[in-house]
Amino acid sequence: MNIALLGYGRMGKSIEAIALERNHTIVLKISNATEDFDFSNTDVAIDFSIPTAAVANIKKALDSGVPVISGTTGWLDQYNEVSDYCHSKNGTFLYASNFSLGVNIFFEINKKLSQLMATVDGYSTEIEEIHHTKKLDAPSGTAITLAEQIIENTRYKWWTLEQPFADEIHIEAKRIPEVPGTHKVTYNSDIDSISIKHTAHSRQGFAMGAVIAAEWIKDKKGVFTMRDVLNIG
Ligand SMILES: NC(=O)C1=CN([C@@H]2O[C@H](COP(=O)(O)OP(=O)(O)OC[C@H]3O[C@@H](n4cnc5c(N)ncnc54)[C@H](OP(=O)(O)O)[C@@H]3O)[C@@H](O)[C@H]2O)C=CC1
Numbered sequence: 001m002n003i004a005l006l007g008y009g010r011m012g013k014s015i016e017a018i019a020l021e022r023n024h025t026i027v028l029k030i031s032n033a034t035e036d037f038d039f040s041n042t043d044v045a046i047d048f049s050i051p052t053a054a055v056a057n058i059k060k061a062l063d064s065g066v067p068v069i070s071g072t073t074g075w076l077d078q079y080n081e082v083s084d085y086c087h088s089k090n091g092t093f094l095y096a097s098n099f100s101l102g103v104n105i106f107f108e109i110n111k112k113l114s115q116l117m118a119t120v121d122g123y124s125t126e127i128e129e130i131h132h133t134k135k136l137d138a139p140s141g142t143a144i145t146l147a148e149q150i151i152e153n154t155r156y157k158w159w160t161l162e163q164p165f166a167d168e169i170h171i172e173a174k175r176i177p178e179v180p181g182t183h184k185v186t187y188n189s190d191i192d193s194i195s196i197k198h199t200a201h202s203r204q205g206f207a208m209g210a211v212i213a214a215e216w217i218k219d220k221k222g223v224f225t226m227r228d229v230l231n232i233g
């Protein structure tokens with residue numbers, strides 16, 4: 001499969017290594033908005049760029065009829081617009097805040113736990129995420145997904161990085177050098193605490209998930225999620 005990498009930073013390079021191991025070819029590497037996007041020989045585009053570039057990159061791929069997956073976080077207020085754009089082009093698009101298999105299992109556990117916690121009184125919910133100091137956005141896309149899942153099932157209405165109101169989930173975003181990504185969801189009461197936690201030991205899981213998603217999406221049409229790819233839940 002011929003892959004275009006839209007973003008060739010930490011993730012772009014990790015994806016390249018795994019794609020080559022799986023006998024794919026990297027035909028294009030884009031690192032800024034001014035470069036030419038020649039998709040003529042591309043089967044799938046993989047966008048891991050920066051929040052302000054993701055939407056333009058995804059649309060360029062869709063304009064060229066190239067299936068595109070994106071792991072870039074920090075642009076999700078435009079998700080519906082991009083999804084509609086994909087449908088209008090009869091194209092192929094998949095976004096995931098986290099491509100690792102472990103986190104996608106963690107998402108399913110988070111959903112189930114939030115459903116259980118909705119049946120009992122006296123607990124408040126908080127989320128902690130820890131990432132490397134180079135990360136541009138806060139909170140992480142993964143923490144937002146976790147919060148949205150909890151909001152869907154419980155009394156909470158929104159999340160905040162600030163001091164929370166009663167109907168807000170507090171997300172604490174910590175930045176520590178070199179941390180690939182840690183997420184913890186905790187329910188606290190006067191009596192006890194319940195926590196679930198995922199710790200990435202490297203970027204390998206994210207990169208492997210992205211390549212697997214690219215292989216899966218190559219010949220499909222529509223807008224997809226990692227639940228479609230992994231067939232879990
Ligand atoms: N969904 C998931 O599983 C994961 C998502 N991520 C997300 O992926 C994104 C990238 O992360 P990471 O690789 O660590 O970040 P990096 O900063 O290492 O890489 C981003 C790259 O994009 C380049 N870039 C800047 N402008 C453009 C543009 N217009 N088009 C294409 N590329 C551009 C940057 O170049 P320059 O440095 O010169 O500006 C940089 O090389 C982030 O949003 C992060 O949150 C990360 C890990 C997992």
Ligand SMILES: O=C(O)C1=N[C@H](C(=O)O)C[C@H](O)C1
Pocket residue numbers: 073097098131132135136139140141142143180181182206
């Ligand atoms: O920027 C990162 O590094 C990561 N970003 C994603 C996010 O914002 O959730 C996924 C992973 O946690 C690493």
